[in-house]
Amino acid sequence: MxxxxxxxxxxxxxxxxxxxxxxxxxxxxxxxxTLSQTMRRALALAERVEKGPYGPQPSPLSVERSRAVDAQGHSLRARAALGRHSFYQRSSETEELQTSGSQEFGVTFTDHMLLVRYREGRWETPAIVVRRPLELDPGSSSLQYGLQIFEGMKAYRPDPAGPETEDVVRLFRPRENLQRMYRSAARLALPLFDTETMLHLIEEYVRTEADWVPVRDLPDDLRPVSLYLRPCLISTDARLGVRRAKEALFYVIASPSLGGYYxxxxxxxxxxxxxxxxxxxxxxxxxxxxxxxxxxxxxxxxxxxxxxxxxxxxxxxxxxxxxxxxxxxxxxxxxxxxxxxxxxxxxxxxxxxxxxxxxxxxxxxxxxxxxxxxxxxxxxxxxxxxxxxxxxxxxxxxxxxxxxxxxxxxxxxxxxxxxxxxxxxxxxxxxxxxxxxxxxxxxxxxxxxxxETSAHPWIHTVQIKPTPQVASASRTQFG
Amino acid sequence: MxxxxxxxxxxxxxxxxxxxxxxxxxxxxxxxxTLSQTMRRALALAERVEKGPYGPQPSPLSVERSRAVDAQGHSLRARAALGRHSFYQRSSETEELQTSGSQEFGVTFTDHMLLVRYREGRWETPAIVVRRPLELDPGSSSLQYGLQIFEGMKAYRPDPAGPETEDVVRLFRPRENLQRMYRSAARLALPLFDTETMLHLIEEYVRTEADWVPVRDLPDDLRPVSLYLRPCLISTDARLGVRRAKEALFYVIASPSLGGYYxxxxxxxxxxxxxxxxxxxxxxxxxxxxxxxxxxxxxxxxxxxxxxxxxxxxxxxxxxxxxxxxxxxxxxxxxxxxxxxxxxxxxxxxxxxxxxxxxxxxxxxxxxxxxxxxxxxxxxxxxxxxxxxxxxxxxxxxxxxxxxxxxxxxxxxxxxxxxxxxxxxxxxxxxxxxxxxxxxxxxxxxxxxxxETSAHPWIHTVQIKPTPQVASASRTQFG
Missing domain, CATH: 3.20.10.10 (D-amino Acid Aminotransferase, subunit A, domain 2)
Known part of the structure; x- marks a missing residue:
């Protein structure tokens, strides 16, 4: 080591x-x-309102695969990420693949997104789908009253010299991000959720997008390179009264992060x-x-x-x-x-x-x-x-x-x-x-x-080779 | 009188x-x-950034009509609004028309919405289209960073006894709403706009939805009845960096308002x-x-x-x-x-x-x-x-x-x-x-x-019979 x-x-x-x-x-x-008085009160109120609809999801996760996959099953856009830190992007007009060198933060996105809808007091069957525009009612309170929270977390690949290179992606303290998101949800009266269920779904999402987690070009490239994950929770309630959201959407998108933020x-x-x-x-x-x-x-x-x-x-x-x-x-x-x-x-x-x-x-x-x-x-x-x-x-x-x-x-x-x-x-x-x-x-x-590093309690290791229960019938292959 | x-x-x-x-x-x-120091500074900065791309729109407004019109050209859903204050709503499953008695604030919406898109430093051709979900990139900064402002204003019909009943709708001080929206845009670094152009477009929108402006059932019904207008301005920028929106959408939706807010x-x-x-x-x-x-x-x-x-x-x-x-x-x-x-x-x-x-x-x-x-x-x-x-x-x-x-x-x-x-x-x-x-x-x-009331400076009168230039070729009739 x-x-x-x-x-x-x-x-x-x-x-x-x-x-x-x-x-x-x-x-x-x-x-x-250390929680503020305001946050403690918000948590207590939210947990009183939400009486346990946020348990583990009984339904299987459905996965819709991007059509742009090569013979090895790698996303065409993501393939390049394994190499030289430039990405192919599909031009919206021509559907041709073009090379994009943009390293500005949060400009390039991966192929898929994770969606979990909340309706009638419960979280519905989660799905990983091809990244596409969200269809939101123009009266949605996420757009009117700021009923929206998010998190930022990153997925990393260990350096290629070690034994884990091919099959491991690391997340840094993701439980804490989800716990903070839970508190943010309580503070804004958005639906609460089970953080362990969401972590499990994010792991699945990371496996789907694993090709997008960049590898550092050692030894001369010491910039941090990672896949930035953006979990979001927004209200989708379409009514103009200012009130607790009865419908909401938890979603995760991802963007490869190559350079520094500034x-x-x-x-x-x-x-x-x-x-x-x-x-x-x-x-x-x-x-x-x-x-x-x-x-x-x-x-x-x-x-x-x-x-x-x-x-x-x-x-x-x-x-x-x-x-x-x-x-x-x-x-x-x-x-x-x-x-x-x-x-x-x-x-x-x-x-x-x-x-x-x-x-x-x-x-x-x-x-x-x-x-x-x-x-x-x-x-x-x-x-x-x-x-x-x-x-x-x-x-x-x-x-x-x-x-x-x-x-x-x-x-x-x-x-x-x-x-x-x-x-x-x-x-x-x-x-x-x-x-x-x-x-x-x-x-x-x-x-x-x-x-030893992988076993560090701050490191949450995701095996990117699908485990048997993941590669079940609920995983649908398109294209 | x-x-x-x-x-x-x-x-x-x-x-x-x-x-x-x-x-x-x-x-x-x-x-x-009286503007706060913060607001004055925001206005000064915004007006320095936006060097005049918000002039009057040269392009004609395009109007897409709802398919649900009767022989007289009235929206089927809106027809009832002229009478008994209940509305027909189309069930999303069956496409059958159903009576809806909901008088909760902001639940029932009209058929159309006004859209004006901002891109590449200018406002594009405005359109009045059939109300439908907005397609928003999941990374839009309106959903991530709260880059969203709105206004609330109401359209009224004068009591039916007077000479203006059939062809006039009143707005209350709409210029002030748009001026406040302009200031809100400056405060949140959203694109500025010409308030008079937006007022003109809102007038057109009110004409399109005029059937939805309720009439009070005199003499026993003295509740305020109006069409609530909700102008919104949201960022549609799809990148995760926290920065000024380069793309945005100004839109207006409307909801008939019958009872009190509380x-x-x-x-x-x-x-x-x-x-x-x-x-x-x-x-x-x-x-x-x-x-x-x-x-x-x-x-x-x-x-x-x-x-x-x-x-x-x-x-x-x-x-x-x-x-x-x-x-x-x-x-x-x-x-x-x-x-x-x-x-x-x-x-x-x-x-x-x-x-x-x-x-x-x-x-x-x-x-x-x-x-x-x-x-x-x-x-x-x-x-x-x-x-x-x-x-x-x-x-x-x-x-x-x-x-x-x-x-x-x-x-x-x-x-x-x-x-x-x-x-x-x-x-x-x-x-x-x-x-x-x-x-x-x-x-x-x-x-x-x-x-005399119509001439009051706080009252902005909209003639709901289309004027010749409105009923031009740019108005497209569907269905």
Missing amino acids: RACLSKSFRGMGVCSDLFFCQWRQVRSSTSTV SGADPAGVALLATDEFVRAWPGGVGDAKCGGNYALGLVAQELAHAEGCHQVLWLDPERNVTEAGVMNFFVVTSAGEVLTAPLGEGLILPGIIRSAVIELIRGGSVPAQANGQPWQVVERSLHIEDLIRGIEDGRIVEAFGTGTAAMVCAVAAIKYRGRTYRLPEAADNHQRLSIRLGKAFERLLFDPGR | RACLSKSFRGMGVCSDLFFCQWRQVRSSTSTV SGADPAGVALLATDEFVRAWPGGVGDAKCGGNYALGLVAQELAHAEGCHQVLWLDPERNVTEAGVMNFFVVTSAGEVLTAPLGEGLILPGIIRSAVIELIRGGSVPAQANGQPWQVVERSLHIEDLIRGIEDGRIVEAFGTGTAAMVCAVAAIKYRGRTYRLPEAADNHQRLSIRLGKAFERLLFDPGR
Whole structure:
């Protein structure tokens, strides 16, 4: 295994077995999320309303296969994904296959989608169907009243050197995504669902789209390459009264993700515009739910950031404490070895899966200690923008980064506030930076081909060769 | 005209010509909306991004007619609307026509919808088509990121006694709805549009669906009956990055509205649950935009209100000032003749068209003065929930009501806060109540058949007989 590790990190200058030794320490730690009062109340109400219609699905999953398959059964569009990271896309006019090199986030989609419909108080037979437009009543409350939630998670292939390459895809802590989605559903009065059933269906979906999970071109290509999965839950109720959705659709689409989320950003990191003019979340609101409305309200601020030469917004709460960075959680690192991030309890912060993993990696000692030998200390507390600025100016704050499923760990190079730009210090040795170390820890966890890694509790392994019960009569082959 | 007025208000005990005399006073008043800092900035940014692609449409409107027309060309479903306020609906299974008595708000829809697509920086040829499901890419940012706004406006038929009955439909201040929609679009970085072009298209749509605008069964039926119009603007961009929509759809659907919005409410009014646990809007947010996310976040609070025996929520801001009541603006009336409502400037309040009309009616002297002869005084200022409660307890607050397009003017009977219910006083003479007087003022304005009323600046008259240029070759007749 060590040989594989060395290979996968060739040229990066760091190959510490420390990560692996210490990952074991956090295996037993369970992820706990501090819920806001609003979220606790929403969960209690939702579970009282939904009296158990969300058990396991008795009906078999039906699978409709794309017609565009080659002799080996691989999707024509997906085949290329196994090789050079470019994709064939079918032109809608000519039905001819064309090469598409787009690596912009979320532009290329896979062939299929997973659909589970909710009607008359229960979830109906799930289906994996060829990706096509959804037919939605124009009065649907998902389009009128923002009754829509989503999640983002990624599927990875271990590096090809290991024994699992051909038949394994990894998901990162997918149960936590589904548990967060469950809480988001409760917060927006959308139907609840059984998270284990949904995980089982997503596994099936990942098997169907496994050809689309990119393989990294080792050894020179060290970009993260993955298949981004987007589970969604929307109301399909077609009535204009503002009320709980009686019909809904859970669906999953997927998009291969090759480059970084912030294309064109300085390798030193992104620049953030701190704004107290636009506010993302507030106590008693929905800042801790992953719902559409949280994103709609951020676009103008994002454009303002671009107009001021920044990549993204640094969101402040009504007291001007820093909360999130664009669509990421936000961390700063002090010269004393404190790693600060905003606390969850008030509901202003999305409880990020990568945020939680970063905290656990550091607390579990899975990143090398500071240069002085002292361990890092994670502190979840509010940080005022003025204190952040002062900390950068007097050198007490040495690093800042964002975390999220799309961007993973994203370094912050500068913060602009009220017309002035404050640059985070440039690292003498980049590999000493905590954000780089965390990024490498994730890379190893996600791509290392070792069986030990596959057994890590954060890794959810999906066997992509269909198991006997999957290849049953319920699987229909078209074309 | 006086005869008609008397007829339309027969049995209600009040027939004051005062309204008509004094409406003239407010004719010249232009509606001004105090914009929040956030909204001003959003407008400035949006207008800088959109450099004029939203001019008048050069292409002719195309109209696709429903197949379900009778010999006179009336929609079969709509025919009944002219009579007894029940509707025929086509069963989706059998295609047979069935009678539907549903008067729940927003359940029955008309035959057609108006569609205007935005693509490549411009609005395309508009079309009125038979109502059918929208085909939306499952990755559309309207479904993912809440990029969706809407409006609510109503079309009315003057009472049948007047000369205009057969050929006129009235809209109430539709320009203001479209101007508010324009601001909402700017706030959410959706494409801007020319409000006059959209008004022209909505007029055409109202002509197409004119059979669906209900007629009141005078003299005993004094419920408001109207055709509720729902203009929507959604992003149709199919990519997962959070960014400005490059493709969008403006559409309008319509639903006949017969009963009150709050079915089953006490005639004395609705009961409101004041909550500081759930918060609708906050400075720097989107509380003054009519976007989906503002409604999604309210459902759990609404269910909590129902669980506590109330009809709706009384929203408090972070300082516990009262802001809105459910999906309505909120007013209280003091024994000294003050009419208090929350101010707009901070962006916590939806700038309601009915709210604005109520303020202008009172300020213009269009409702009878108080019993002591003094005029009412509208004051836009914050009111703390504790002051509201104390005011009810010591008798200084004598009345409360909500306003909105769906409910028009809706009396509030009680407010529940922290486990206790505070009842507004019962009126000795109900007709003296300001909410009743305002409701009557609106009814007269909307339904009076007089030509003078049609010329009121708040009334936008649509001739429903097609004008020659409308009945052009661009109008396609199916079936």
